[in-house]
Structure formats: structure tokens, C-alpha cells
Amino acid sequence: MNIGIIGLGAMGSAIAGNLIAAGHTVISWSRSGRNVEGVTAVASPQQAMQGDITLTLLSDDAAIRDVLLERDLLRQANPTLIHIVVSTISVSFSHELDEHHRKANISWIAAPVLGRPDVAAQGGLNVLAAGSTEALKKSEQVLNVISKRIWNIGTTPAAAHAAKIACNMMITMAIEAMAEAVVLTEANGLDRERFFDLILNTLFGSRSYQIYSRNIAANVYEPGFKASLGLKDLRLAKQAAEASRAELPMLQAVHQQMHKAVDAGGGNRDWSVMADYTIRFSVI
Structure with a gap:
């Protein structure tokens, strides 16, 4: 297939590499000018909308609005194109994109993913796909x-x-739950490594607990998924809750803690740095 990619951040680059390895022809446009071996870089996003499928991996609503809608790319796209929006965007903007695609008569699906760039590089993402059955x-x-x-x-x-x-x-x-549990257990003489060994082998053995307990145990928060992006996603969750007129107290709590962690200088660190903030500033 002839595949276009708009947005070559860490996730987009990993996905592009896999598509090349699978034998597809891939062209890309990136605001940063980044490129991947085997991928043909093009000068404009319009060119990346002329193949069989285009994957958009821009960072947020504003970036997609700027690149896709303000430039009227949908009306300039290949009429038989299937547009796949991989980005994590707001629910309200997703509804808006649906209307824009319908007016331009362009097929599209939403396909946000679960997994970090290292998982993407291994072709191991979970894709949450929604759209017409044919697309x-x-x-x-x-x-x-x-x-x-x-x-x-x-x-x-x-x-x-x-x-x-x-x-x-x-x-x-889950990150906040582990952080608050560490506050309780360490205050009573149990080191966090032993506590995590307990919970991972009894009650909480999921991937999120496995990955982020390691960060908390080692007190190392190197970027995997940046806290600033985590804060953005929590803001999107709050917006969706408000639109549904839902009161979600746990969401309010983690949004507040992530906001504090980012404001304290953790925006470019892994989003599990929120746990470090909770642990260090838990004593009143």
C-alpha cells in the first residue's frame, strides 16, 4: 500500500519503521523535519494525503486543527483515501472531525493506541479502532x-x-494509588521494593503496575510518556466528564496531582513522576 504519515514524533517514527519493514511504501510530512530511513519525506502535508491510507500522529487538537483543517487538507486528499487519526484528542474534537470528514466525503477511523514508543517499535500496540465497518x-x-x-x-x-x-x-x-500506598507502608518500616513485590504477585499484576512500580521503586523517572502529555490527557478527561455532566472525584484528584508535579518542573519527565511528588510532599 501507499501510506502517508503526518507527524513523525517518537510514536510516528516507530510506526513508520514497521510499515517500511512490512513492505509498504511510506511518505511522511513532519513539522519538525524529522525523517526515518526508508521513508520519503515530502514538502507539504497535502502530499501525504494522496495515497491509500494516511495516518495522522500529531500531538493534540490544536496541531490537527492547524495542519489538517486550517489548510483544508480533507478536500485536497485522494478521494478514495482512508484517514486514520492515531492521535489522542478530545471527544468533542473527534465529533467535529467526523463532521469535517463527512462533508469532504473522506473515509476515516479513529485509532488511538495503548503503548509507548518502545512498544510501537516492536509492533506491539493495542489499537482502539472505531469507524465504518468498510473503512x-x-x-x-x-x-x-x-x-x-x-x-x-x-x-x-x-x-x-x-x-x-x-x-x-x-x-x-494506578500511579497515584501506588504512591499513596508507599507513603503509608514506608512510614511503618516497609521498604517500597518489598511492598511492590507483594502487590505485583497478589492483587495488582497488570502491566501498568509492573512498569510504574519499577520507576517508583528506583525513584527514576526518565521520559517514557511525558508528564506534560499526561496532564493534557487528564484535561481531556475532565472536559469529557463536564460534557457528560459527570462528577468524577478520582479524576479531579489525579489531575490536581499531575498539575502540581508538572508545575514543580516535572513536565519533561515520565508521567509517573507524579508519584514522586505525592511521596515527597505527603507530610503536612
Whole structure:
């Protein structure tokens, strides 16, 4: 297939490499000018919308609005294109994108992913895909290359974006839960490594607990998924909750803690740095 990619950050670069390895022809446009071996860089995002499938991996609503909508790319795209939005965006903007694609008569699916760039490099992402049955079927060949599983979320793209936001919200809740548990146990003589050995082998053995307990145990928070991006996703969760007129107290708590961690200088560190903030500033 001829595949375009718009946005070559860490995730986009990993995905592009896998698609090249699978034998696809890939062209890319990136605001940063980054390129990946085997991928043909083009001068404008319009050129990246002329193939069979285009994957957009821009960072947020504003970036997609600037690159895609302000330049009217959908009306300049290949009429048979399937546009796959991999970015984590707000539920409200997802609904807006649905309307723009419908007016331009361009097929699209939402396909946010679970997994960090190192997982993407191994082709091990979980893809949360939503859109028309026909578009999903035509996209499977590409999505199978980058994922270990495609989760069919249904025919409404916004549902996939809501699911991704909810998943990220739950990861921050797991991080905060471990941090608060460490505060209690260390104050009573149990070191965090032994405590994590206990919980990982009894009650909480999921991947999120495994990954982020290691960061907390070692007190090392090198960037995997930046705290500034985690804060952005929590803001999206708050917006979705407000639109649904839902009161979510745990969401309010983790948003507040992540905000404090970012304000304290942790924005470019892994989002599990929120645990460090909670542990260090827990004593009143």
C-alpha cells in the first residue's frame, strides 16, 4: 500500500519503521523535519494525503486543527483515501472531525493506541479502532502491522477517543494509588521494593503496575510518556466528564496531582513522576 504519515514524533517514527519493514511504501510530512530511513519525506502535508491510507500522529487538537483543517487538507486528499487519526484528542474534537470528514466525503477511523514508543517499535500496540465497518476492514492490513491486537470499539470514532482518554486516566490513578500506598507502608518500616513485590504477585499484576512500580521503586523517572502529555490527557478527561455532566472525584484528584508535579518542573519527565511528588510532599 501507499501510506502517508503526518507527524513523525517518537510514536510516528516507530510506526513508520514497521510499515517500511512490512513492505509498504511510506511518505511522511513532519513539522519538525524529522525523517526515518526508508521513508520519503515530502514538502507539504497535502502530499501525504494522496495515497491509500494516511495516518495522522500529531500531538493534540490544536496541531490537527492547524495542519489538517486550517489548510483544508480533507478536500485536497485522494478521494478514495482512508484517514486514520492515531492521535489522542478530545471527544468533542473527534465529533467535529467526523463532521469535517463527512462533508469532504473522506473515509476515516479513529485509532488511538495503548503503548509507548518502545512498544510501537516492536509492533506491539493495542489499537482502539472505531469507524465504518468498510473503512475498518480496509485498514486492517496496515493496523495489523503496528499492533498485537485491534480492538473494535464500534462505528463512532469518538468512542475510541473516549476509551483512550479513560485508559490513560486509569493509569494515572494506578500511579497515584501506588504512591499513596508507599507513603503509608514506608512510614511503618516497609521498604517500597518489598511492598511492590507483594502487590505485583497478589492483587495488582497488570502491566501498568509492573512498569510504574519499577520507576517508583528506583525513584527514576526518565521520559517514557511525558508528564506534560499526561496532564493534557487528564484535561481531556475532565472536559469529557463536564460534557457528560459527570462528577468524577478520582479524576479531579489525579489531575490536581499531575498539575502540581508538572508545575514543580516535572513536565519533561515520565508521567509517573507524579508519584514522586505525592511521596515527597505527603507530610503536612
